[in-house]
Amino acid sequence: MTNQATGLSIATVAALIGDVARSNILHALMGGKALTATELAHHAGVSAPTTSGHLARLVDGKLVLMEKQGRHRYFRLASPAVAEILEGLGNLAAAGPARHRPTGPKDLAMRHARTCYDHMAGRIAVALTDSLTERGLIIIEDRSGLVTDDGRRFFAGFGIDLESKPRTARPLCRTCLDWSERRMHLGGRLGASLLARSIERGWVRTIRDSRALEVTRAGERGFTETFGIASEMLRPPR
Amino acid sequence: MTNQATGLSIATVAALIGDVARSNILHALMGGKALTATELAHHAGVSAPTTSGHLARLVDGKLVLMEKQGRHRYFRLASPAVAEILEGLGNLAAAGPARHRPTGPKDLAMRHARTCYDHMAGRIAVALTDSLTERGLIIIEDRSGLVTDDGRRFFAGFGIDLESKPRTARPLCRTCLDWSERRMHLGGRLGASLLARSIERGWVRTIRDSRALEVTRAGERGFTETFGIASEMLRPPR
DNA sequence: GCCACGCTTCGGTCATGGCCGAAGCATCGG
């Protein structure tokens, strides 16, 4: 008989994710922002009391972190590892029935640019990844990736210090299957830093109540000049 | 409101995994071998009819594949992607409460060498990974990995052809957190090929009804000569 | 042909847990 304890612990976590309301909550938190309990209740599609119970269980199961702030309670995913699991489950589910939602109206903005937990996804993220690869700054092989020496210098110049924080076991350069593009985009610590830095520089802005991202004027210039992305790629869908 | 359909599909898969009996089944299948329904019933700790129902749902959910063979039905994991998810869920669960089972009696053999779905895990797998890294045959950075040109030549000589099957999107060289060693070992396509080739060469043997592996005499010589692993590393625990 | 074996289908029982409304605490604003 194999060790059943492991099976049990797997089941506990999976059961936590395996409820529609809870997975809606988690999915909403994949946007990367911390959200309040009431916002999450809205996303989950259930009442406030029910949501409260779900959130308590998620926090207890270490999938979600809670932070009090005045009379609000902010919730966010506990770690990038959680986001990776959710992403993996999503891909697994997508592999089954070919559920290809044609082209939603507001999906357009999402397909163009959005956050994927803590990094960028969508058309521009895929273009960015391609460009970095072509220039030899990163090497992508299957789903793994490495930053080249040229790459390290380049990212240092862009304001991303890759050396100084090796404290986490989180992959530096990971790729993530883009559901809209069916191509790989950049994730991991590098992907997160790129998004953070792009926001700092005012190149992209998050759109309220959505995971979609907006590329600013400065961003159009910046992404074109620094990363060599065609500017028509950067304009919002019409 | 965010797209709730994605949350739902995540929930469906997670709920499938999130039952104790089913996750015991999946955990047993992580050994990499195809098992019969009755064997799985034993692993799951439930009756045959109940197991049958669970298996039907797992097959329906595309997590498990079934193959008839005479009056037996053999089940196995549908893809390495499924194994990766299970492994991820296990790590996530382990991260919570520090459940460090001291040293089981039969755990000893498992800690020494075992299969982790389709590749090796345990002390010798970690040693193997270290050795390959030291010799510059692979480069591991965080959790991603690359095979160097030297590495490609080396593996070709060992009988592993890395070039000819780029048909799957499966990572070539992936690492996987070893629960017993708390270190990384080699997974992905390369890890799978290494195990397969080692079995072909008669270096390791699977132990009946277990995920544990036994290193043969030929294996002691082979691993030492080819990979430079200290032979005391290869002897079974006393 | 028969029985043994492996697995599935059926019918019925039972517990888990998701859900809500009402009420209870906090915190903030006036």
Place this chain on the structure above:
DNA sequence: CCGATGCTTCGGCCATGACCGAAGCGTGGC
């Protein structure tokens, strides 16, 4: 201090689904 807001706890309802035993269908062996 009082009401409004945000969130949680409580009690009770109800559906889902996990489980087993008995019986049904294949397949293989004698």
